[in-house]
Amino acid sequence: MDLSKRQQRIIEIVKADGPITGEQIADQLTLTRATLRPDLAILTMAGFLDARPRVGYFYTGKTGSELLTEKIKRYKVYEFQQVPVAVSEKVSVYDAISTMFLEDVGTLFVVDENSCLVGVLSRKDLLRASMGRQDLSSIPVPIIMTRMPNITVCHKNDLLIDVAHQLISRQIDGVPVVKDTENGLEVIGRITKTTMTKLLVELTIEDTI
Ligand code: ADP
Numbered sequence: 001m002d003l004s005k006r007q008q009r010i011i012e013i014v015k016a017d018g019p020i021t022g023e024q025i026a027d028q029l030t031l032t033r034a035t036l037r038p039d040l041a042i043l044t045m046a047g048f049l050d051a052r053p054r055v056g057y058f059y060t061g062k063t064g065s066e067l068l069t070e071k072i073k074r075y076k077v078y079e080f081q082q083v084p085v086a087v088s089e090k091v092s093v094y095d096a097i098s099t100m101f102l103e104d105v106g107t108l109f110v111v112d113e114n115s116c117l118v119g120v121l122s123r124k125d126l127l128r129a130s131m132g133r134q135d136l137s138s139i140p141v142p143i144i145m146t147r148m149p150n151i152t153v154c155h156k157n158d159l160l161i162d163v164a165h166q167l168i169s170r171q172i173d174g175v176p177v178v179k180d181t182e183n184g185l186e187v188i189g190r191i192t193k194t195t196m197t198k199l200l201v202e203l204t205i206e207d208t209i
Contacts, residue, residue, distance in 0.1 A: 081189030
């Protein structure tokens with residue numbers, strides 16, 4: 001975040017003289033405590049300063065980018081997961097291609113009659129199947145999908161950054177968010193490369209750090 005001149009001055013004062021009360025900071029800037037209140041609130045919320053009752057403000061020693069990194073590392077999957085798009089294991093490759101277009105997604109999750117995860121279909125899986133001369137409506141999706149147990153999954157309380165690492169290291173576009181049930185893994189969401197791109201854009205707009 002961009003700090004105003006006054007906010008930068010406050011940080012310098014607290015760095016040099018902290019712990020220091022709001023009153024004392026105001027004195028040094030020849031301003032009133034009330035005038036400073038919004039700046040101190042912003043600096044504390046953003047994590048540059050910490051405030052302790054009866055002690056005053058002190059500098060946390062962290063740079064803006066350190067604070068941003070800490071913030072990103074705390075994000076959980078459930079805060080960002082999107083709605084998953086699933087098809088039954090009974091559908092044909094033709095139907096899966098139609099669903100991919102209609103739902104406008106790049107990854108389809110394949111589920112059994114209990115809505116539990118059995119496979120994943122990517123764009124290229126479907127393209128590859130379309131290159132032959134077969135009738136696509138007569139090929140069931142299990143023939144071409146990537147199957148359990150070779151599917152990378154995540155849970156809603158996992159750290160988002162760990163899923164981002166998996167997207168990169170396994171070279172995949174999406175990971176299903178699953179819930180453990182007695183019948184298997186129920187698909188409750190998805191994290192994709194688009195989720196991560198959206199987050200990047202939001203961070204630049206949000207500007208709370
Ligand atoms: P594309 O194949 O369109 O580039 P991906 O990179 O997502 O899309 O998929 C690459 C391969 O990895 C495909 O064969 C796909 O079935 C498989 N795959 C996709 N997502 C997962 C996942 N979460 N776990 C395991 N394999 C996956």
